[in-house]
Amino acid sequence: MKITLLTGGLYSVPSMHYLSGQKMLHSVVSLGKPDKNNIPVEVNAQHLNVPFKRFLRDELLTGFKNWLIESQPEVVLVFGCAYKLPAELLNIPKFGFYNIHFSLLPAYRGKSPVFWQIKNGENAGGITIHQMTEDYDNGPMLVQQEIPIEPNDTFGLYSGRLAMASTQLIAKGIEKLINTGNELLYPQNESKASYFPGPAIDDLKINWETQSAREIENLVNATNPDYGGAVTLFRGQPFRILEVNQVQVNNPTEAIAGSIVHADINYGIIVACKNMQYLRINIIQSSEGIFSGFKLAALGIAAGERFESAASLFGLTITP
Template sequence: MIEAVVSVGDVNKYNMQLEQTSKHINIPFVRLNKDQLLTDFKTLLLETSPDLVLVFGLGCKVPSELFTIPKKGFYNVHFSLLPAYRGHSPVFWQLKNGETTGGVTIHKINEKFDDGPILAQKTVTIFPGDSYGIFSARLGIESTMLIGNAMMELNTQGEVFLTEQDKEKITYAPAPSLGDLKIHWETQTAKEIECLVNAGNPDYGGAVALLRGQPIHILEVNMALLNNPNPGG
């Protein structure tokens, strides 16, 4: 049984939908800011005494003194195959880098971001033309099934097998800067530009280009084959 749903941070379209859904199915919904994790959130944990806490999209660290309150700890859902693409924006960087597969990881939370041992993973294909929005939606669907199986395992087994992350394979996915979103026509290939545009659509407003000195946002491109890509003059 879900005791409560907690949203930490600013109001946005995603947690507004979460709030509406929670209220529709009569699950308590609580809004907090990160400064309330050791006060209001800790009180909620002590009052509800949950078996575990499932975290998704939290932009700050869970204070370590809370780790032992849930009987089985805190688990995080991350949209990559950890230890690859740790950090804020794994979907963006997987698409920008032209990966053909991504995935979902459920791991136990420790003192570092995206560092804890892995409970479950699912590989998800990245299809040609997938945008940030499309691939994220597919990851969301896959994660619900993975979460269901993982929760069943945690509830039915006294001990679960967790796999430590391979430190030699760590890569990072920080929040993209404006420079990361900018198209470099002179140096990037058509495929690299397509990957960048897809990676930015829609959450980062697409890729950024300059037209007569003014920035424009490009949300969709299609590659074309030209018989003579460099017509002579």
């Protein structure tokens, strides 16, 4: 089968290598200007001696369309597309465009399903390969696979596992297309549909007063590394927390949520959450650098100080 891979991110790289090894990868395409996410895609394509093409948004119905007509891929596999593709492009390949989406559709439609699944404390997610239509994440499904979310999975760890698992699901999907074409696609169950937009900066904020220790840990994991950490204030400055874990405290006493109840170079920084739950702060990032909790204690952060919920995040941006 003659396949084009349309991608703008590193999570497509295992599938790129797999398809190249199977002699099915005709070309790799990225849409948009070069950036930190798609430049490694181009480097990998060059390493594999696979033709690489780049098209800007205003070239979708000109250069990209003409290139599709000339090259005639049988199918275009899509790993994350920054733009909504015009309907007239979708029917040019023999089998159309198929999106590799990191959730069990129709649940978690939208731009960043892994972030929301981890933040919401889901025990499992998965991968869906579905035919693309004019509407985002709505087309009929080719194949689907559930993948457990482990308690300590971060955005990066879980996405990496999904990226590796995608290779075998793509193989299964290709076999199905070869044998039956588009005849055995099955519709999404709209009664189970949910949609989540791309995270905004307010979605990254820790609210010490309302969130449990588990909810804060889920948020921290969901932001690591792609969103740069969950946001809190300390001494009036924004801190991004990249790793925490829940701990038990001997002889606990009531403390305001966000308060540091213990700090030393042996046990690090321990913070009170609501309902007398506690988190150890393992890794943070501030304007001064990236530090372990042990280092913070050595630098003088002490029990009695407090992390605060960020009421205003003016000027703070999301990193991807």
